[in-house]
Amino acid sequence: MTNNYTVAELDSIGINCHLIGTPEEYHTAIPLNHNFKVITYNIRSINKNFDSFIVTLHRLKTSFDVIVFTECWLDENTVVPHLPSYTYYFTKKKINQNSGVIEYVRETLGVCVSEPELQDANCLQLTLDKGITILGVYRPPSFLNFSNFFSSLDQVLKSISNRNTRLILLGDINIDLLLSTSTQDLVYQCLTSEHGLFPAITKPTRGNRCLDHIFVNTTQGTTGVVCSSDVTDHYIAILGMATTKNPETNCNRNVLTRDVEAIKKELLHEDWAALLDNVDINQARNKRKRSEDLSNEIVEMRKEMAQMLTLMKSVDSNQKQFMERITVDMTSIKEKMSDIKSTISAITTEQVAMNSDIITLRNKENILQKSIDKMQLKVEKLTSAGSQPADIPEPVSTNKEDRNAADKLEVIKNNKILMSGTYKHDEIGKVYQRQKRPTKVCFNSTDAAKTKSPTQMLRFRSVYMNK
Template sequence: MINTAVINDLDTNVSASTSTYVNEPQLCIRYLGDIRHQITVLSQNIRSVRKNLDYLTVFIQKLNFLPDLIILTECWLLDGNTAFNLTNYEQRNSTQYLNKSDGIVIYFRQGLKINISEPSFLDANCLIVELEKAVTVICIYRSPSFKNIDNFLTSLEQLLKNIKGESCFIVGDINIDIKNDTNDTKSDEYLNLTAQYGFIPGHQLPTRGLNCLDHVLVKSRTTTSVVVCRSDISDHDSVIFSINNNKQITLPRPIHLKKVNYVQVTKDLQLTDWSKLYEKTNANKATDEFINIINTIVSKNTELRTIRHSQCILKPWMTASLIRCAEKRDRLHMSVRKNPNDQTLLIDYKKYRNTCNNILQNLKDEYDRKRLLENKDDLRKKWDVLKDICHLNSKNNKKCNKLITENTPQPTHVLNEANNYFSTIGEKLARTILDEVGKTEAELAKNISAQSVKNNSQYSFFFTPTDELEILKIISNLKTRSAAGIDTITNELLKTCKLVLASPITFICNLSLSSGVVPDTFKIANVCPIPKDGDPTDVSNYRPISLLSCISKIVERVVNKRLLDYLESRNLLSENQYGFRAIRSTEDAVTELTNFVSAKLDQGNRCIGVFLDLAKAFDTLSRKILIKKLEALGIRGTPLQWFQSYLTGRKQKVTVDNLSSKIAEVNFGVPQGSVLGPTLFLVYINDLCSLNVRQAKFFTFADDTAVVFYGNSWGSAERLCQQGLQEVFAWLRNNLLTVNTSKTKIICFKISSRTD
């Protein structure tokens, strides 16, 4: 027990705590106070996060609120898996392990400002969470395998000496029994030490069997409410407590879901008179008419549903029936604990528990199986799904967009600045090169001639009209869940109503192709900034992905198929280009490069590979130069006029969390996220692969270019490399492309057994 003399010396301003034991998670919220203004913390010994995270997820779902902080102990992190994602949370793990059961995992709500550090600690794992308003949570897991607590207490005392702040909490599975009637001398030493630094037990209720092993020690001027909740997650109960500090985190806004009655939408579309649309001879007016008809009908048949945060499903495989099953299992478990000698009841409980666990596993397996089937033809996404299933993600969490947060004072201004950056970065890089070469963009475009682009004037490209069968096939292959563009028409709508929409879309597509006009609506992008590595508040560390009209993508697919068929059938694309082409892949590029290097080494040569990275390649592409290159490849007349229309007058806005910037014009580049963009980039960079560089070969995959130089000695190979790179850099300058020197690499190839 705590020494009374120590208690008398405690700060009289340290408030007492209230503690309650409950049998059902739904009851916890009753005893935690107003959680809108408090930090809520869930502490749980999970006995392998990989094994029991799904059961924890079900438990949290039954709480009917999301704890701001989740502390998991005995996580078994030594099994090599550290990425266990939880919806609406970011994750941090301890990294110092003493045995196989060790490890702390902390989940914290997105938007919660915290700092997490890991101090050195003897005979235990420890993470320190620092919250706003001088609140500190010390998270500890101490394995029961350490019988002697001297080292542990020494580390704890050293830690407590350096902790600042008015409110501090020691939380976790300490494996020291601190219940009131314990005779454990270790408990006395532990409680007396913590009491010296102002900590008192927030509860002394049993958390495993009859022992109080999962602690909440409190040093705070405000009352702390602690709830111990019976749990089937492991053999430890859950401990939940609230910190009354008027938290600054804003509870997530209710989710507003639009439920579209597609059955009625289809009926209304079937009854629609499309004659006014078919009378249009202007592609812009026809498109506007189509969008207006669609949005009017969809709006009439859309119901807005508001979902409170407590109703949100943490995992997509979780169902209401699973929650009910878990609740019944918990009631049986409670009955077993009240009647420990009733063997029949125990057998019934175990049977139902196993049934419930099987249902959970089957639901999860079925969900994973469905995801694999949906991505069976996309190896990259299929691999991402497999890594997620096996918890093999290299990063603990998906990066969060932090351009704006709840506390950003002028979010619209930030988005305007971001849009200005994205819309002008390509032009700024290009202008830098123009200043260096002393020429205008138009002058460089005029220099596109037979010497730089193979003259294929004997060929001519024409647009063949599309038909409803082709449009139906394209719509059927659209991804259902892709985001809509600025016109708000979704792929889900197009796929659901494709039979009735195929005809008007075919009309719009053919009108656009025959008139050489791309509708203005198709040229407005809604830019979604995707975080890359680096400071998440720096706009340069985001990749701008353009969300375009879904109708626009259908038209682009029609054009892209015809353009690629033309280029491939006439062998107008270099054989050294591997990106975005049928029957060519990164594997082919790597294989060809490997074979080329191997052959040259076998001939006694030395090889130097230069792997070029182009900065903002899609953004700095010169449209005037691209048009000249298209013309040189036999694209003239109305098709060339169509591509000019596609490239000019493009605009964009940046949208984050339902807030949007002003619309800005984009004068350089092709939109990332478009269908035609990659193919147009192939055309733009095609003549680089045809440069007559002595003793060198090019291998390109979109904006990634490798050049392998070879010579009969290292001196010769190096000299050829320097001369060849001068030609390559000159071509890049004349095409307004910038080399990212920090990401450009050089590799020297040789046979290891051969000496030079």
């Protein structure tokens, strides 16, 4: 039976693509039953922009199965960053300073990795145990000869198209899908169409051009998303795909089987020459009838095989809904477990930082304690040596009688002025201590008591010190 499609019907066959302005809008664009999610991004140097992209990735609030980076600027000295819960793989071939593809795969997925030979481009192939093959490609725009790239890409796609697998071709190809005016744009789209690939990204990914592509060989249960990003001048391209298989139903049926190979062998060994050369109409008719019977058996066998395939594809709707609900619940549980692991990793990182701060504070505490000990030793030395703190002048007596009696005192010893000012007469002994004279002054309190006036006392002390 032949399906005749109109041009409008052919144009309607495709994959929905949504353009979102912020990462927080992602969940409004991807249906919940799309349990397999792939993201690709032109990161413009993995070491420079990886941390900024991880911030955007957390804002998407979803767990991707595969993350593909293009234009990674890989060389022999590049250290690929680690991403928790993922295993990374990268290309070894270097085309120019911008080249390189890195793919992060969730640790729970089984994967086989290879690097196909693609002319004028980097290519990394992932074959997942889910029956999905992913080709991550980066083609620099500096290569203007497209024929080598198209020829090698055709060979790689042919080697995969023969397999019973879902094929995803993605990456920064630097070919515009929106303005297909050049010959190379049309050749590229014809090449992907020949291999049964449909574009999932049909919105601009850089400026007003669609340079970052995602192609997939199925349109059922598939959605494309383009998310704006300020990390580089490219947007993020995302593919959501439903991979849940229909549940199998065990049925007991009586099936009539025929050995097709035996029928073919019998037809090959048939004496057709005798049939054609025989002039007996009856004999020829009998042999022809036998041949027609064999042909009819083949037709009936094909009908029965078609009926068997129809029965095998029919599934009880209740069982199908039950299995889909279980699949959604399992996906939710896996995402929660992933969030718990991420939280534990963050707590561990904070604990390490706190331990480092505690060690730093303890070191500062030891330094301060040593300084305190040194200062205490200095104080003890000063105390033992009898050193005194800086002298504070004694206040002038407010007693009017003493203030009038005490004149300026000038005691000269060794041609130096020792003291000048008006002080209370019973504080004269302290004046010499404040001047820190090396000569010890002995003052007889008995003689001082005999003095009757401050003037007599000053004369007595001057004579006493000159002895």
